Amino acid sequence: MVKNALQAQLLKAGLVDNKKAKKLSKQAVHEQRTGQSEEAELKAKIAQDKQEKLAKDQALDLEKKRLLQGKELKAAIIQMIHQHKIMQTDGDVSYQFIDESKIKKMYLNQQIYNALVSGSLVIAKDGESYAILPKALAERINDKMTGFIIVNNSEKNEQITDEEDPYAAYVIPDDLMW
Known part of the structure; x- marks a missing residue:
């Protein structure tokens, strides 16, 4: 009547009746014969979730590394400024x-x-x-x-001048004292 101990325990506890237990056992036998089961779908979904989580973790890791490298570079530049x-x-x-x-x-x-x-x-x-x-x-x-x-006064700053500006030919020196 009952094929395994778990079904017997469920029946004794009153969680399932005989009809439902038979239906579950038939469904399990059918899945074993045909090879179709929800386990394959669950395994595929779990594998897909793992891949998505791995990709997300790798993206977060790359972002953390990029931020850390930026901080290290900034600290190195500040140290260069202090030394020189x-x-x-x-x-x-x-x-x-x-x-x-x-x-x-x-x-x-x-x-x-x-x-x-x-x-x-x-x-x-x-x-x-x-x-x-x-x-x-x-x-x-x-x-x-x-x-x-x-x-940085060594850079040549090319300024766009207006053609109608009457003072365009006169350059203001950088070292003008006021």
């Missing part, structure tokens, strides 16, 4: 520049001021302050990550 900044810059000559749409002023000695105007030195952001660096180091920093170099 010119320390003895205090002087009487004021140099004004723009940082984030605000005019900033630094007091420099004449030699540093001349080097900044000629483009052999640059101003870089050093946390909340500013550092003066050699041009070669600034180019290496810009190749790695932009946003650190604020003033």
Whole structure:
């Protein structure tokens, strides 16, 4: 009457009746004969879910690695700025520049001021302050990550001039003192 111990236990507990137990046993026998079962569908769904989870985990891992590399690069650039900044810059000559749409002023000695105007030195952001660096180091920093170099007078800024502008022929020098 009952083919396995589990069905006997279910019958005793009153969870299934004889009709349902026979139907389940017939269905199990039919699945064994035909080879069709819901297990194959479940296994396929589980395998697909595992593949999706693996792909999602790999994408998250790549994103974490990219963020970590960005942080490492930023830390390396900050370390380069700290190691190579010119320390003895205090002087009487004021140099004004723009940082984030605000005019900033630094007091420099004449030699540093001349080097900044000629483009052999640059101003870089050093946390909340500013550092003066050699041009070669600034180019290496810009190749790695932009946003650190604020003033680089060696770059030729091509400005579009209006043809009707009567003052277009007059160039304003970078070292103009006010």
